[in-house]
Amino acid sequence: MTRAEPRLDRVRVRSQAETHPGFFWLSLEYPPDYPDVLPGQYLNLRAGGPTEPLFRRPFGVVEFRREPQAAVVELYYGVVGSGTAAMARWRAGDAVDCLGPLGTPYTVDPERPAVLVAGGRGAAPLLYLNRLLRDAGRGDVRFAFGARSAGMLFGLDRLDASRLLVATEDGSAGYRGTIVEALDRERDWWKDTGVLYACGPERFLAAIAALAETRGWGCQVSLEGVYACGLGLCRGCAVPLRNESRFLMQCTEGPVVDARRIDWSRMPE
Numbered sequence: 001m002t003r004a005e006p007r008l009d010r011v012r013v014r015s016q017a018e019t020h021p022g023f024f025w026l027s028l029e030y031p032p033d034y035p036d037v038l039p040g041q042y043l044n045l046r047a048g049g050p051t052e053p054l055f056r057r058p059f060g061v062v063e064f065r066r067e068p069q070a071a072v073v074e075l076y077y078g079v080v081g082s083g084t085a086a087m088a089r090w091r092a093g094d095a096v097d098c099l100g101p102l103g104t105p106y107t108v109d110p111e112r113p114a115v116l117v118a119g120g121r122g123a124a125p126l127l128y129l130n131r132l133l134r135d136a137g138r139g140d141v142r143f144a145f146g147a148r149s150a151g152m153l154f155g156l157d158r159l160d161a162s163r164l165l166v167a168t169e170d171g172s173a174g175y176r177g178t179i180v181e182a183l184d185r186e187r188d189w190w191k192d193t194g195v196l197y198a199c200g201p202e203r204f205l206a207a208i209a210a211l212a213e214t215r216g217w218g219c220q221v222s223l224e225g226v227y228a229c230g231l232g233l234c235r236g237c238a239v240p241l242r243n244e245s246r247f248l249m250q251c252t253e254g255p256v257v258d259a260r261r262i263d264w265s266r267m268p269e
Contacts, residue, residue, distance in 0.1 A: 004035030013094040020151040026075045034071040037064040038105035039129035040256040046097035047083035057083045058227045060125040076124045104256050112194040113140040119200020120147050127155040146179025180207045209259035219259035227251035240266035
């Protein structure tokens with residue numbers, strides 16, 4: 001799969017289900033010639049009418065597959081504002097305006113063990129990456145999944161339980177606490193030097209980056225910015241870099257970035 005140029009399409013809602021209060025699993029049908037979407041890339045969807053909400057909303061992809069008459073994309077999102085609230089009202093057959101695929105995907109090192117680390121909704125691109133790595137015969141892939149409660153562990157049924165570490169803040173599943181705390185405690189679970197591939201809130205990613213650095217692991221993070229344009233024009237998603245005077249634009253140079261490049265101390269709260 002190679003990175004394709006973005007394009008504008010009208011796509012159709014195939015199905016939508018609420019998996020936990022305020023969290024939705026959305027399936028969209030794209031034209032059969034739609035370019036491959038890579039794990040870590042995102043789609044910019046117009047959530048309402050032409051002007052309200054004004055900006056598109058970016059979403060990482062849970063699954064991308066081809067059928068004889070359509071390309072199918074699965075997304076997972078939570079209702080956090082007016083745009084996602086409008087999306088929660090979508091029903092099968094509704095038309096959706098989409099710009100994509102956009103952004104830089106994960107770059108997997110074939111020679112080093114992989115640990116995929118998801119924080120909440122950050123599971124979306126990692127579930128897709130996990131499936132592709134499994135299909136490629138990679139047997140050295142582990143998945144660490146943290147959420148506030150068991151009901152928010154979307155996609156758990158898609159993972160190999162023998163290579164899975166789970167943490168919930170309320171203790172309803174797995175380790176009681178955060179997945180960062182669980183990884184720090186269960187160091188034998190990921191003892192061989194490899195690469196962490198992470199997605200989640202920025203504070204979570206900063207903690208994962210610090211943990212990886214202390215253990216000498218590589219670390220790629222998928223940042224969760226709000227990309228108003230998706231093309232690097234509005235400069236609303238600038239990220240400070242270590243030892244560089246310029247800023248990185250998440251929407252085009254990310255969302256996946258080598259964690260060592262980011263100056264986490266200067267990231268906005």
